[in-house]
Amino acid sequence: MPMSQSPPHRSVVIAVTSHQPDSxxxxxxxxxxxxDVELVCAHVDTSAYVVEEHPDGTVEARPLDPDAQEWICAQFDPELAARIDRLVGDQGISVRTxxxxxxxxxxIARLAELVRAELIVVGTRSGVRASVREYFSGSVAVHLAHRQTIPVVVVPLTAHAEGPLPWEDEQ
Incomplete structure (x- = not known):
């Protein structure tokens, strides 16, 4: 790469939900x-479909329900954004929702491709009902691993997952 060019923008993409454990x-x-990359936090509304995709990964969407109110642009949940900011605000990294x-x-796979993700991070579901649902419909992690070449990091969830992470004891 010539010296005048900057390296391509890189990121870690995480699939986030409002019920996801902080860990x-x-x-x-x-x-x-x-x-040393940007953290891109993506929430997926499964009750909508994409009408237009923008180069930065954002989308314009419409609800699947024909009786639902039309959307102009998909909106990230402000409460989830505030929670993410509280959890990672002191990490010294760029965060985008x-x-x-x-x-x-x-x-998630399409977004990871657009933002040149180094990794995709997902959590597993916890509980018996979630395990049965994943058995019949397949987990997001499995679907991701089979659909693209970007490494997928699966964070296991347990009843005690909210304590310090192993590497946080070092700080």
Missing amino acids: VIRTAAWLARSL VELAGEVARA
Whole structure:
């Protein structure tokens, strides 16, 4: 690469939900800081479909329900954005939130490709009902691993996952 060009922008993409344990977000932030890249937090609205995709990964979407109110642009949940900021604000990394639409694994994979992600981070679901649902429909992590070449980091969730992460004891 010629000296005048800057290296391509890199990132870690994390699939986020409002019910996700903090440990998944904190793990993604730690990975982004370790790799010195941007953390892109993506939420996928499965009750909508993409109408237009923009080069930065954002989308314009419409609800699947024809009786639902039309959207102009998909909006990231401000409460989830504030929670992410509280969890990673002191990490010294750039954080961006993106609202997507459609099938989760497909939307996350497409975003990861657009933002040149080094890694995709997802959490597992916890509980018996979630395990049964994943058995019949497949997990997002499995779907991601089979659809693209970007490494997928799966953060296991347990009943005690909210304590300090193993590498946080070192600080």
